[in-house]
Amino acid sequence: MKPIRLILIPSLGTEPAPYLVIADGRVRERGVLELDAVERPEPMRTVAVVPGVEATIRWLDLPAGGLAQQRAAALWMLKDTVAVPADRLAVALGSVPAAGQPRLVAVVGLSLLQAWIDYLDALGVCADAIVPDVMTVPEPDEDDRLNAVAFGPAMALRGRGFAASVQPDLVELVAHPRRVEPIRDPGEVERSLIEAALVLPIDLLSALDRTRGTVRRDWALVAGLAGLLMVSPLVLVAAAAARDDTAARADVSSAHAEIARVAPELAARPDPIEALRQRVLTAPPPGGVIGATAALFAAVEGVEGAELDLLIIDPEVGMKASVAHTDYQDMQLIARAMRANGLQVTETSTLDDRGRIVSDITIGSVR
Structure with a gap:
């Protein structure tokens, strides 16, 4: 396996960055990268770990759809949480979950993401992936427990379907009623960092797929894209009937059977097709x-x-x-x-x- 450089970006952009070089699952080298050093580090795959306090992390039930639409849906669900114009945000998605499971979502300020990229450039490296530090903390087995690791001045908390970095004096408030299990062993923290570098839980750089070039969105467009994912089967069936009324009349019995399946309360009406059509007209399409x-x-x-x-x-x-x-x-x-x-x-x-x-x-x- 080719070596991987793991860099811990500090909370202050004027400080140097500690790093590990991982090969065959073990630490081959440790050191510190200085800003604007004359000698550039050896080229290799690089994973940067950034302060998790700067990222909003959630597990969301996203409707099926394309990557851009799912990012828009996630951003709209978090609209009241992030309270920042949509065109200033970058949205990264975790791997596609099993059916019925929520998907990991991370939102970070676009300018901050660019600042991290610029910081790494000043170190003489280019990141292949960027991970919030809280996502390197192992997820506990119990629902009522949070694992905690200190990264700089913040405490990274990880639970089942939960991740957040907070100031130490807020840990008890955020964790309640779950118990907090601090991980203080440097070796255990290092193993968790290595595992995250080898198997990325999420990559903030993937969010740049939607922000490069001219693809920028305001909240109105985000709302529209998110809405496209919310079309119900009932609306789809009726919209198809409205667009092709001739075909619907040619197979009334089939239409009645479909209505009975998707809207059984309408099947007993004198004219189920008309009742379904009226429902669609009063429903707000397209989303x-x-x-x-x-x-x-x-x-x-x-x-x-x-x-x-x-x-x-x-x-x-x-x-x-x-x-x-x-x-x-x-x-x-x-x-x-x-x-x-x-x-x-x-x-x-x-x-x-x-x-x-x-x-x-x-x-x-x-x-």
């Missing part, structure tokens, strides 16, 4: 409730002074909302943004409430 809600939030946030006062989702009547805004032209801007996502906004009432305009709307498909 179902999640996609439509994401598009609505993005549209409202894009209009200065506009606020979403009320959102109602009912399987029978579809989506309804109340939007407070300052100008009568605002709803046109919101409707235009929604239409770009395949959604139709219909104003049902508008009133002036103490200097604020409140518009009640329904949300459906563009027909």
Whole structure:
């Protein structure tokens, strides 16, 4: 096996970086890489371990879809956690899990990821992979336990389906009610680092696949991409029927059987096909409730002074909302943004409430 260089990037970018050279699963060399050293290190595969406190790590139930769509879905699920514009974030995904299992996701600031790359360049090396330090901590066997390893001023905590780096005085708060088992043996920590370098749990550099070149996204586009993954089988069946009504009429018995399978409560209606069609018309395509809600939030946030006062989702009547805004032209801007996502906004009432305009709307498909 070719040797691997494992570099620990310090929390302060002015400090040198400790490293190990691993060959055949064992440490062949230890040392420290100095910034802007005259002699460049020997070229070899390099794995950098970065401070985990800078990364948001979660295990998420992601819908099936392409890599770009799954990254967008993960980013949208973490929207309230990261609180940073989408085009400033890099999203890395772990390996594809077994069916029904959540997928490992790591989100880090794009500028910080670039700063780590620049730091490594100043050391005279180029990383082939970048891993948050917390992901080198071994996962415990018990659900009620967290393994803990100190990396610089932070404590890396790892549990089953959990990983976070926190300040030492926050460990008890974050861990509760799980017990914390510190790993203090340097040899055990080193073995965990070696294992992570040999079998990468996640690679932050893989996030650059979506951020290189011109592929950059804002929250509205993230919402749209995420929404594409949320199309329900019911909507797919009905949309196909609407697009090819002639074919549906040619095989009514088959259509009824399919409706009975995906929506048995509609099979007893006098006209099951029409009942299914009406349900689709009141449902928010193309991304179902999640996609439509994401598009609505993005549209409202894009209009200065506009606020979403009320959102109602009912399987029978579809989506309804109340939007407070300052100008009568605002709803046109919101409707235009929604239409770009395949959604139709219909104003049902508008009133002036103490200097604020409140518009009640329904949300459906563009027909």
